[in-house]
Amino acid sequence: MNRTKKLLCSLSTAAFMSLALPVIHAEAALPVGAQAPDFTLQGALAGKPLTFSLQQALQKGPVVLYFFPAAFTKGCTIEAHDFAEATDSFKKLGATVIGVTAGNTDQVGEFSRLECRDKFAVAADPGAKIASEYQTTMQMKGKTVSDRTSYVIAPDGKILLSYTDRNPDIHIQKAMDAVKHYAADHS
Template sequence: MIKKMAILNAFKLSFIALPVAVGLACASQPAQAALSQGTNAPDFTLRGALAGKPITFSLKSALTKGPVVLYFFPAAFTAGYTQEAHDFAAAAEQFQAQGATLVGITAGNTDRVSEFSKVECRDKFAVLADPGALTAILYHSVNTEHQTLLSQRTSYVIAPDGNILLSFTSNNPEQHVSETLESLKKWHASQVQK
């Protein structure tokens, strides 16, 4: 009888210890880094808005026109992300001069992308809604510090062949504009030399 109770207690303890061990192992894993330069950008299609009007954006389709600058941000109408939108809007003509399509993606307050595209992006570029952060997950650009999945502040420059030319993660909004523009200019210079 004592032996049976010892086995039963060990069995009960394993049901408690196993989930705790798995949880600790997962917590000790580093966050997955953004997709790296040189990898292929996953294709996606999302709905969003440009100048407050609804659009459907397809990466594959946009790449037929030239490079794409894709920037993920956690949520619309918060201080840092509003500043980033203003910075990208101010530089929109420079991106156009490089033949690039500029687009923002957010998993936060997705019901407000239409308003955000008009007010904060100043009608200069599209903002896409990423409910559940599914596209952010594809791009390894997920911020796990919140209870809900949100996009991490990561920017990508994607060449027309789908190759990622730049993968940049930083909480500094101003750097995203300068880094993506610099990457586009280097890519254009390399195309001229071919």
């Protein structure tokens, strides 16, 4: 093999390894049918501070709970925009949307205003305590953060959807399908 091919091969291997190494998944998400752990977190809606209680939200209907790694990162911004666009449809079906992050928790207020477009609440999960209870954590740059996982939780606290994928594109549709299925069964 000539010198250029060896160099390209080495660079390709190094590039692949650099993509594979920074993120280490620590846990598998809670399964469908499991009881969702109750929680109360501080967060923001439209940039204004709020306290989010899962128990209180479930009294109104199903909850779409999605965990994301960090505010203002590319995938998390895409996902927030998509959830913002779908929030009115979720509300028509009686569902509440809440985003939760263990990464850069000091930015949830600004993120709720700018990227969530004032449509739904975002909560801070310092130390990934709630993400750990939901078994959706990963290591990123030496820090435990929430993995990209979406749940739909029925008012009785049972998990109807548990979906983990680093790609944000399918989360909204899977959550919407689960909420529609729940609404059809309970109308």
